[in-house]
Amino acid sequence: MPHPILCVDDSASIRQMVTFALQSAGYSAVAAVDGLDALSKLNGAPFSLIITDLNMPNLDGISMIRQVRTLSDYAGVPIVMLTTESDEARKQEGKAAGATGWLVKPFDPAKLRAVVAKLVGPA
Amino acid sequence: MQTTTATTLGQDYLTIALDEDIFALPVATVREVLDPPPMTRVPFAPAHVPGLVNVRGNVMPLLDLRTRFGMAAAEDRETTRLIVTHVDRPGDPFLVGLRADAVYEVIDIAQGALRPAPPGSTRWPAALMQGVIQRGDRYVIVLDLAEIVAADAARPQ
Amino acid sequence: MSLLDATQTFLDEARDLLEQLEAALLDLEARPDDAALINTTFRALHTLKGSGAMFGPAEMAAFAHHLEDTFELVRQGRVPLGPRLVGVFLRAGDHLRRLLFTPGVEHEAETLHLLAALRELTGAAPESVPAATPLAPEAQPDMRQVMINLRLPPTALAFGTNPLALIDELRGLGDCLVTPLTGAVPDLDRLDPAQLSMHWQMTLTTAADRAAIEDVFIFVDEPGVVSITEIAPAMPEAPARPRAPVDEAPAAAPRDAATAEPADSQVRVSAARLDTLLGQVGELVIAQARLTALAHHRHDAALSSIVEEVERLSADLRDSAMDMRMLPIDQLFSRYRRVVRDLADSLKKDIQLVLSGEETELDKTVLDRLGDPLVHIIRNAIDHGIETPEAREAAGKPRRGTLRLCARQSGGEMIITIEDDGAGLDRGRIRAKALAAGIVGPEEELTPGQIDQLIFHPGLSTAQAVSSLSGRGVGMDVVKRTITDLQGSIEIASEPGRGTRITLRLPLTLAIIEGLQVAIGATMCILPVASVEECVELAQVETGTSSGRNFVDIRGTMVPLLWTDRIFGTARSGSVVAVLETEGGKTGVVVDQVIGQHQTVIKPLSPLHRCVPGLAGATILGDGSVALILDVPALARCQTLPPAPARQPGASLPHVA
Numbered sequence: 043m044p045h046p047i048l049c050v051d052d053s054a055s056i057r058q059m060v061t062f063a064l065q066s067a068g069y070s071a072v073a074a075v076d077g078l079d080a081l082s083k084l085n086g087a088p089f090s091l092i093i094t095d096l097n098m099p100n101l102d103g104i105s106m107i108r109q110v111r112t113l114s115d116y117a118g119v120p121i122v123m124l125t126t127e128s129d130e131a132r133k134q135e136g137k138a139a140g141a142t143g144w145l146v147k148p149f150d151p152a153k154l155r156a157v158v159a160k161l162v163g164p165a
Numbered sequence: 166m167q168t169t170t171a172t173t174l175g176q177d178y179l180t181i182a183l184d185e186d187i188f189a190l191p192v193a194t195v196r197e198v199l200d201p202p203p204m205t206r207v208p209f210a211p212a213h214v215p216g217l218v219n220v221r222g223n224v225m226p227l228l229d230l231r232t233r234f235g236m237a238a239a240e241d242r243e244t245t246r247l248i249v250t251h252v253d254r255p256g257d258p259f260l261v262g263l264r265a266d267a268v269y270e271v272i273d274i275a276q277g278a279l280r281p282a283p284p285g286s287t288r289w290p291a292a293l294m295q296g297v298i299q300r301g302d303r304y305v306i307v308l309d310l311a312e313i314v315a316a317d318a319a320r321p322q
Numbered sequence: 323m324s325l326l327d328a329t330q331t332f333l334d335e336a337r338d339l340l341e342q343l344e345a346a347l348l349d350l351e352a353r354p355d356d357a358a359l360i361n362t363t364f365r366a367l368h369t370l371k372g373s374g375a376m377f378g379p380a381e382m383a384a385f386a387h388h389l390e391d392t393f394e395l396v397r398q399g400r401v402p403l404g405p406r407l408v409g410v411f412l413r414a415g416d417h418l419r420r421l422l423f424t425p426g427v428e429h430e431a432e433t434l435h436l437l438a439a440l441r442e443l444t445g446a447a448p449e450s451v452p453a454a455t456p457l458a459p460e461a462q463p464d465m466r467q468v469m470i471n472l473r474l475p476p477t478a479l480a481f482g483t484n485p486l487a488l489i490d491e492l493r494g495l496g497d498c499l500v501t502p503l504t505g506a507v508p509d510l511d512r513l514d515p516a517q518l519s520m521h522w523q524m525t526l527t528t529a530a531d532r533a534a535i536e537d538v539f540i541f542v543d544e545p546g547v548v549s550i551t552e553i554a555p556a557m558p559e560a561p562a563r564p565r566a567p568v569d570e571a572p573a574a575a576p577r578d579a580a581t582a583e584p585a586d587s588q589v590r591v592s593a594a595r596l597d598t599l600l601g602q603v604g605e606l607v608i609a610q611a612r613l614t615a616l617a618h619h620r621h622d623a624a625l626s627s628i629v630e631e632v633e634r635l636s637a638d639l640r641d642s643a644m645d646m647r648m649l650p651i652d653q654l655f656s657r658y659r660r661v662v663r664d665l666a667d668s669l670k671k672d673i674q675l676v677l678s679g680e681e682t683e684l685d686k687t688v689l690d691r692l693g694d695p696l697v698h699i700i701r702n703a704i705d706h707g708i709e710t711p712e713a714r715e716a717a718g719k720p721r722r723g724t725l726r727l728c729a730r731q732s733g734g735e736m737i738i739t740i741e742d743d744g745a746g747l748d749r750g751r752i753r754a755k756a757l758a759a760g761i762v763g764p765e766e767e768l769t770p771g772q773i774d775q776l777i778f779h780p781g782l783s784t785a786q787a788v789s790s791l792s793g794r795g796v797g798m799d800v801v802k803r804t805i806t807d808l809q810g811s812i813e814i815a816s817e818p819g820r821g822t823r824i825t826l827r828l829p830l831t832l833a834i835i836e837g838l839q840v841a842i843g844a845t846m847c848i849l850p851v852a853s854v855e856e857c858v859e860l861a862q863v864e865t866g867t868s869s870g871r872n873f874v875d876i877r878g879t880m881v882p883l884l885w886t887d888r889i890f891g892t893a894r895s896g897s898v899v900a901v902l903e904t905e906g907g908k909t910g911v912v913v914d915q916v917i918g919q920h921q922t923v924i925k926p927l928s929p930l931h932r933c934v935p936g937l938a939g940a941t942i943l944g945d946g947s948v949a950l951i952l953d954v955p956a957l958a959r960c961q962t963l964p965p966a967p968a969r970q971p972g973a974s975l976p977h978v979a
Contacts, residue, residue: 052365052369053332053335053369053372053373054331054332054334054335055328055329055331055332055335055373055376055377056328056372056373056376058327058328058331059328059376059377062327062328095372097365097368097369098365099365111480111481117479117480117516118479118480118482118484119482120482120483120484121481121482124372126368126371126372137544140477140480140481140482141481141482142481142482142483142541143540143541144541147372147373147375147376148372148375148376148383149376150376160487160491161482161484161487163487203947204948205845205846205940205947205948205949205950206845206890207931207934207937207950208889208890208891208934208936208937209889209934209935209936209937209960210931210934211930211934214930214931216948217931217940217948217950218948219942219946219947219948222803222942223925224925224940224941224942224948225928226927226928226930226931228930254929257929259928259929259930260928261928261930314929314930
């Protein structure tokens with residue numbers, strides 16, 4: 043059984059959609075509402091993937107990615123960022139910070155599952 | 166020994182520590198303060214600029230203030246900091262990372278408060294100081310950045 | 323079921339966001355500069371757009387997108403947030419609510435009305451969607467062979483990329499022969515398992531099209547990481563056109579110079595193929611160094627003579643490949659014709675682009691990195707520099723503005739100027755923005771030149787700016803940093819009403835050298851590949867001493883050795899000799915390990931280190947550490963000096979028979 047996937051987004055509807063899409067595909071998922079919440083949810087616990095929005099209050103996605111990449115527990119754990127089509131600069135910034143891949147909003151559950159399967163394998 | 170603009174205008178200074186003494190640098194020249202990054206040693210380099218560091222893609226010399234002041238070298242400690250400082254040498258500006266034992270705070274030095282160091286008040290070379298100011302019962306030594314990074318300082322320790 | 327749930331959640335969320343939006347806008351009316359309020363507003367619009375595109379009506383998401391783009395102008399300080407604009411945004415918020423909660427009613431008229439009002443107040447043209455790069459549909463044969471080179475950055479593993487998963491995915495597309503390239507993998511005792519140093523080369527026989535292969539590597543899109551090359555280029559020839567009778571050519575049309583070109587003078591090579599070639603030449607040079615070492619060990623005359631031949635050939639090949647890196651700057655300039663046309667169109671401006679010096683050649687790497695900064699400068703000139711035809715006419719200028727892009731070579735420098743005859747920099751606005759951002763004090767006196775320099779200040783140019791041209795936002799500070807990284811400089815001169823000129827000075831080739839990375843103790847150093855003749859194992863060559871100096875015998879030539887352990891104060895002497903041919907003759911530099919060949923960007927030294935003998939510059943390695951670029955002749959001269967100050971007492975002297 044793979045470790046759970048952490049979904050970080052300040053939008054409740056996106057959180058719900060992502061966690062449901064993952065759970066229905068057999069993954070387990072944990073949700074966080076912003077970067078700070080994500081760091082406290084991580085807190086050394088094993089996760090197989092982090093999916094995060096970028097524009098969030100308290101701690102934005104890119105700063106969170108940077109912080110996660112300083113933690114040896116999460117070296118090698120893939121991070122997928124959720125971007126919008128106009129966010130090319132942010133995407134590059136996210137990659138430089140340590141993101142592994144991205145998903146462009148809007149996306150549907152099938153696309154999400156394809157990306158997750160690519161990075162962590164099937165559930 | 167030198168007139169400076171600092172004696173005519175109030176200015177913000179960053180205070181730092183070397184051993185027990187407190188020194189000050191004009192805040193306007195400071196770009197950032199960080200934990201010392203890993204340094205690459207440069208063979209044949211003057212003892213007070215032993216190597217190079219990478220700060221956000223800029224390669225800059227690390228200048229060890231302790232060595233510059235003739236103090237014994239010291240290992241990095243919890244409080245050791247690198248103060249990235251811009252040296253505005255005409256036609257040849259550059260960045261240098263000053264290594265200090267600790268960084269304290271920003272203080273405002275009022276107009277006219279800076280005085281030449283009274284003879285015998287400090288054990289440090291007068292050439293490296295713009296002067297001193299008194300804070301409570303202590304002297305704060307204001308550094309002369311241009312003199313500290315002067316090229317002819319390449320004499321061995 | 324679940325999506326319905328999410329839709330319901332979104333409606334609740336949107337209700338909250340609309341309330342936040344309204345409250346923030348009302349507060350902004352009183353405090354238009356409050357950054358927190360601006361961010362709250364922006365985030366509300368951003369989420370309404372992003373989540374709305376997934377769970378809300380399409381018209382609502384599209385409208386929110388427009389609002390976000392417009393508000394981005396406010397966020398960047400490009401458009402002041404006056405009471406009228408707040409009013410329109412408030413009405414737009416109401417409209418979002420209608421679009422969300424009373425769907426099915428005709429809302430389009432109001433949408434258009436509000437967008438027009440926003441345009442009028444912000445002067446922003448509707449962002450044109452960047453045209454996708456037209457991809458000629460390639461007719462693919464059934465089975466093809468494709469060579470794929472994968473060179474992931476050293477941080478790839480730590481950043482969550484699994485190269486083996488990528489290779490497995492590729493295997494799913496067809497028959498795949500995988501060759502691991504371990505040339506850059508250090509010895510076991512130096513191996514950092516968290517850093518990726520291995521590369522892969524794969525030959526894939528597949529029916530899948532290029533897009534499917536590119537899809538495998540979708541997340542590793544940094545330049546140079548993946549190269550995909552058709553081995554058996556199955557490009558179907560365009561059917562030969564029947565020769566048109568001459569008199570059918572339109573008489574008025576000028577003859578296209580290109581059609582007059584002899585057929586065999588030029589071959590166009592894709593950048594990806596050139597990169598592949600350069601990568602392979604690099605691998606070859608390293609492999610050849612190993613072969614040379616082996617051949618000397620064998621003492622086989624026949625083998626040695628072949629090896630020498632291979633050596634000479636690979637050196638020639640390397641020179642030719644390096645020469646191919648010099649490309650005419652036209653490669654860049656010609657891209658900008660379209661950029662200028664499209665942007666001028668969208669801004670309703672009349673602009674002619676005048677190019678000169680397109681044939682000037684520049685190193686490919688410099689050229690590649692110059693692309694984005696130049697687009698940004700050109701965009702600025704069109705966006706903010708050149709006025710509308712009406713404004714130009716009113717100012718007594720020709721209706722048509724001129725943008726001049728000029729390249730020329732002067733000494734060892736490439737000078738590129740971008741010059742417009744527009745309104746010049748708006749110094750009042752720049753100063754006001756700098757004041758608002760706290761970059762300059764209210765009482766600070768600034769010369770016009772100093773104000774112009776402010777546009778390069780990181781606090782002034784917002785890196786978030788969305789460019790409709792490149793789709794990638796960069797600020798002038800990023801432009802300046804890129805140019806500085808290339809060891810170049812950027813200058814700006816502007817005259818109100820007359821125009822602005824930006825001058826870039828770049829070294830032709832100096833900024834980048836092919837470097838051989840070697841380890842001396844824990845210090846990483848770079849030797850210029852151009853002067854490295856070969857690398858040999860110290861144990862495999864004869865050494866001797868003459869008048870106090872150590873020599874090695876390289877095929878009968880006595881080459882003096884440079885013991886870097888004495889200079890760097892390392893605990894033991896190295897075991898590999900890099901033989902360099904320099905103006906002072908040959909020198910054998912003794913190092914611990916040869917790491918590999920890299921393109922090296924030279925970072926200049928500060929005055930504090932400029933006089934240090936033997937140091938030509940520095941560079942930053944993939945892991946962020948600083949490597950020293952060595953000046954070997956100068957180091958060799960130092961060796962005759964008394965023991966180096968850096969030398970540790972007790973460092974063992976190399977013993978040589």
